[in-house]
Amino acid sequence: MIAAAWWLTSPQTVGTGDLPDHTPDPEAGERFFWAGGCASCHASPVDGKRAKGDDKLLLGGGLELETDYGIFRVPNISPHPDDGIGDWSVVEFVNAMQRGVSPDGRHYYPSFPYTSYARMPVVDVIDLKAFLDTLPPVEGRIAPHDLGLPWSLRRGVGAWKRRYLDTAPLTLPASPTLVDRGRLLVEGAGHCGECHTPRDRFGGLQREHWLAGAPNPEGKGRVPNITPGGKNISQWSAADIAYYLESGFTPEFDTAGGSMVAVQENMAKLSDQDRDAIAAYLKALPARD
Amino acid sequence: MSNLISRSLVATIALVFTSPLFAGDDPVHERHELMEGVGDAAKPIGQILKGERDFDAAVVMTSLRTFDEASAQFGELFPPGSEGGEAAPAIWEDRAGFEEALAAWADAVDAAIAANPQTLEETKPVAGDVFKTCKGCHDNYRIEDE
Numbered sequence: 001m002i003a004a005a006w007w008l009t010s011p012q013t014v015g016t017g018d019l020p021d022h023t024p025d026p027e028a029g030e031r032f033f034w035a036g037g038c039a040s041c042h043a044s045p046v047d048g049k050r051a052k053g054d055d056k057l058l059l060g061g062g063l064e065l066e067t068d069y070g071i072f073r074v075p076n077i078s079p080h081p082d083d084g085i086g087d088w089s090v091v092e093f094v095n096a097m098q099r100g101v102s103p104d105g106r107h108y109y110p111s112f113p114y115t116s117y118a119r120m121p122v123v124d125v126i127d128l129k130a131f132l133d134t135l136p137p138v139e140g141r142i143a144p145h146d147l148g149l150p151w152s153l154r155r156g157v158g159a160w161k162r163r164y165l166d167t168a169p170l171t172l173p174a175s176p177t178l179v180d181r182g183r184l185l186v187e188g189a190g191h192c193g194e195c196h197t198p199r200d201r202f203g204g205l206q207r208e209h210w211l212a213g214a215p216n217p218e219g220k221g222r223v224p225n226i227t228p229g230g231k232n233i234s235q236w237s238a239a240d241i242a243y244y245l246e247s248g249f250t251p252e253f254d255t256a257g258g259s260m261v262a263v264q265e266n267m268a269k270l271s272d273q274d275r276d277a278i279a280a281y282l283k284a285l286p287a288r289d
Numbered sequence: 290m291s292n293l294i295s296r297s298l299v300a301t302i303a304l305v306f307t308s309p310l311f312a313g314d315d316p317v318h319e320r321h322e323l324m325e326g327v328g329d330a331a332k333p334i335g336q337i338l339k340g341e342r343d344f345d346a347a348v349v350m351t352s353l354r355t356f357d358e359a360s361a362q363f364g365e366l367f368p369p370g371s372e373g374g375e376a377a378p379a380i381w382e383d384r385a386g387f388e389e390a391l392a393a394w395a396d397a398v399d400a401a402i403a404a405n406p407q408t409l410e411e412t413k414p415v416a417g418d419v420f421k422t423c424k425g426c427h428d429n430y431r432i433e434d435e
Contacts, residue, residue, distance in 0.1 A: 221433055243339055248424050253331035255427040 009158030011101040016091045022123045024090075029131030032124050034269035035189040036117065040262045041065075041074045044138065050262060059084070060138030065111060067217070069203075070147030072111040080137035093129045094122060100161060107157035109145065110164070110203065116191030118167045121184065164204040171210055171285060178273075182281025185274060186211075195223045195259065212288035218259065229287030241279035242272070317374040320366035323359050330355035331423070334416050337409065344409040349416070353402050356419065360395040364388060377432045390426040397422045 033039070039056035041063055046055050058078065065072040079086035085093070092103040100107055100114035108114060117125070150156060170187050186192045197205045198214040213225030213232065224232035233241065240251045245267040248256045256264045267275060330352040336342035337349065367380050367387075380387045401415035 239339065239341075247420070249331075249335060249420065251332075253328050253335050255424045255431075257427070257431065257433045261428050 005159075008162060009107075009155045011099070011105055011107055011158060012161070013095045013099050013101050013105075014091065016089075019091060019094065019126070020122055022126050024130035025127045026130040026134050028124070029127035029129065031270065031274070032120065032128040032189045033131050034266045035185050035274070036128065037191070037263060037266050038077070038132075040259075040266065042077050057135050058138050059132070059135060060140055061142045062140075067111070069151040070145065072109065072145050072147075073142050075142050076138060076140060077132065078138035079133050079135060080139060083139055083141045084137060085132070086137060088129075090126055090129060094125050097125050097128075098122070098167070100157070100165065107154050107161070109147075109151075109154070109157060110160070113191040113194045115161075115165050115205070116188060116194060118165060119169070119184070119188040121188075124184075124189070160202065160204070163202070170207060178277045178280045179284045180281075181274070182277035182279070182284075185270075185278055186281050190278070192226070196226050209288060211282070211285060216258070221258075225288065226282055227285045227288045228283060229289045233282075234287070238276070238279040238283050241282055242275040245270075245275045245278060246272070316366045316368060316371040317376070320363065320376070321374055323363060323366065327356060327359050330359075331420070334412070335420075338413060338416060344412070346405075346407050349406060349412055350402070353398060353419075356394075356398040357402060360391065360398055364391050375431050375433070377430045380430050387426075387430050390422070390430060394419070394422040394426060 038059065039051065042059040042061050043051035043056045044058055044060035044062045045051060051058065059076065060078055060083075061074045061076040063074040065074065076084045078084035081087045085096075088096075088103060095101045096103070096108065097114055098118045098120070100110065100112065100118075102108060145152075169183060170193070171183070193205055193211055195217065196211045196214060197207070198209050198212070200206050211226050213230060214223045216223055224230075226233055228234050236244070236251055244250055244256070245264060248261070248264045248268070250256075255261075267278075333342060333348050334352050337344050364387075367376060369381065372378060372381060397415075397419045401419055404411065404415045406412040406415055
């Protein structure tokens with residue numbers, strides 16, 4: 001029984017031999033830095049406020065996420081060799097991003113959205129690391145999370161992962177189209193579903209309600225339904241969605257609000273083609289109320 | 290007894306004069322309506338910038354004039370005690386910052402009107418500067434209304 005539980009919760013990792021032969025490209029990696037929203041959590045707050053401009057490239061961590069499970073403290077992922085992740089190997093980075101396992105073999109909590117990053121092509125993750133390596137090292141280690149029982153028992157995350165972590169496409173089949181480019185960004189790096197999809201009582205995403213809107217994890221209200229169903233953006237054209245991601249303006253010329261302000265600023269750094277791809281994917285989704 | 294009456298009369302008058310109602314019938318409603326009008330005026334400019342509507346200098350100028358009038362009145366619609374709606378508490382906690390953000394909007398609108406854009410290419414930069422100030426103020430001083 002204990003052996004079974006130990007096996008069930010054991011960290012699953014990839015080895016160096018599993019990695020594709022790929023020359024890291026930091027310029028390509030910058031695309032995933034913005035699509036992935038790394039800075040929105042890992043950029044050190046400035047005077048207690050969200051970092052802006054070039055301060056978004058200083059990934060010293062320190063933001064505190066107050067949740068029902070306790071306080072998650074966002075770690076330093078700058079390339080500092082001691083305080084950040086500067087001495088990580090490529091395979092260690094891939095295991096963190098796509099298997100939720102640290103270099104010392106412990107589970108990360110899914111507040112770090114590796115369940116989405118697991119859907120990125122591995123070569124994109126390798127390029128992302130190459131980009132992160134070009135950023136300034138930041139000193140300072142962040143204190144550990146402060147969680148209540150049973151959540152503080154980190155090993156339990158292993159069982160959770162068996163149910164909620166996989167790498168297969170979520171909705172539409174893989175295909176060489178603009179929609180598929182969008183699928184990779186939305187289901188993978190962009191981790192849109194982490195907020196726009198409701199969760200079950202174990203905190204896993206309810207895939208049958210993929211992107212159909214969810215309670216706001218940070219307070220009152222709801223995160224909008226971004227499928228072609230519902231009342232939030234069903235009337236928006238693909239061009240409207242792409243323009244919103246670029247400019248922050250809705251078709252009614254209202255501006256983005258709440259957490260979406262930071263997300264939109266990240267999406268504004270992508271190419272027109274990427275924003276068009278995201279819009280095409282969202283329009284291709286099955287409509288859900 | 291008469292002392293009590295006169296005291297409550299003074300208190301009532303003081304209340305009337307300091308209450309948000311004195312600044313208008315309902316500032317939460319008024320500022321909402323004014324901002325709806327601003328949104329309606331922004332839409333045609335936005336559609337022109339997005340290429341969904343043919344450029345028309347008169348349409349652009351009409352919208353800019355709507356912004357101009359609204360920006361002159363908007364700051365007065367947040368008297369003390371009128372918290373609520375989509376107004377963030379930061380408006381009252383950081384009045385100077387809010388006034389500065391409003392002034393940035395008014396300045397960008399003034400500059401756009403002065404530029405009197407006659408082509409799409411002339412409109413893009415000045416309208417872009419105006420739209421940036423919308424976002425700049427909303428990011429800090431507006432909250433999501435539910």
